[in-house]
Amino acid sequence: xxxxxxxxxxxxxxxxxxxxxxxxxxxxxxxxxxxxxxxxxxxxxxxxxxxxxxxxxxxxxxxxxxxxxxxxxxxxxxxxxxxxxxxxxxxxxxxxxxxxxxxxxxxxxxxxxxxxxxxxxxxxxxxxxxxxxxxxxxxxxxxxxxxxxxxxxxxxxxxxxxxxxxxxxxxxxxxx
Ligand SMILES: Cc1cc2nc3c(=O)[nH]c(=O)nc-3n(C[C@H](O)[C@H](O)[C@H](O)COP(=O)(O)OP(=O)(O)OC[C@H]3O[C@@H](n4cnc5c(N)ncnc54)[C@H](O)[C@@H]3O)c2cc1C
Numbered sequence: 001x002x003x004x005x006x007x008x009x010x011x012x013x014x015x016x017x018x019x020x021x022x023x024x025x026x027x028x029x030x031x032x033x034x035x036x037x038x039x040x041x042x043x044x045x046x047x048x049x050x051x052x053x054x055x056x057x058x059x060x061x062x063x064x065x066x067x068x069x070x071x072x073x074x075x076x077x078x079x080x081x082x083x084x085x086x087x088x089x090x091x092x093x094x095x096x097x098x099x100x101x102x103x104x105x106x107x108x109x110x111x112x113x114x115x116x117x118x119x120x121x122x123x124x125x126x127x128x129x130x131x132x133x134x135x136x137x138x139x140x141x142x143x144x145x146x147x148x149x150x151x152x153x154x155x156x157x158x159x160x161x162x163x164x165x166x167x168x169x170x171x172x173x174x175x176x
Pocket of ligand 1: 012031060
């Protein structure tokens with residue numbers, strides 16, 4: 001977070017950082033990004049040696065009853081960045097079919113074709129979508145593949161998802 005002036009640090013909405021997916025400079029004006037940048041900048045200004053690793057722009061919003069989220073990049077951005085990428089779009093049910101309160105979940109997963117590396121994810125639905133997006137965000141940041149996402153040992157119980165969670169279905173479809 002150190003600027004080109006040795007004793008001046010930049011953090012938060014006024015600063016750019018590295019996009020972990022593309023490796024390029026990016027601007028993600030978001031609260032967690034800003035706060036974590038602030039911790040790194042403040043610690044370094046006080047003599048520590050911390051490094052802000054970058055971000056993937058994970059964003060969650062609630063639009064009326066809908067939980068909407070995205071992390072990483074879209075297919076259009078991936079192609080523009082030179083990735084040989086593709087996407088999978090699935091519609092699934094948010095809870096075990098017999099458990100009340102479930103609803104449709106739509107997930108789009110963007111991945112690199114040959115390696116299967118996750119590049120982005122978008123989710124929309126009324127139920128249990130925020131935790132799903134944040135789970136895939138961890139996988140994107142860790143540069144996992146769709147196969148590694150498929151085999152991730154997610155917890156299951158009917159109120160929170162079906163045995164084949166929408167994330168697992170999306171990963172499974174992407175493996176084909
Ligand atoms: C309506 C709204 C909703 C948002 N919701 C979300 C959300 O749900 N999730 C999310 O991740 N992000 C959200 N954000 C973005 C998030 O708030 C920002 O990314 C984050 O607050 C940026 O932190 P910051 O410290 O860089 O800047 P700020 O939080 O803007 O802090 C900058 C501070 O500097 C002060 N300041 C400015 N000029 C001077 C000066 N000359 N001298 C002294 N002080 C000065 C300002 O008064 C302010 O207190 C939202 C933003 C808005 C506007």
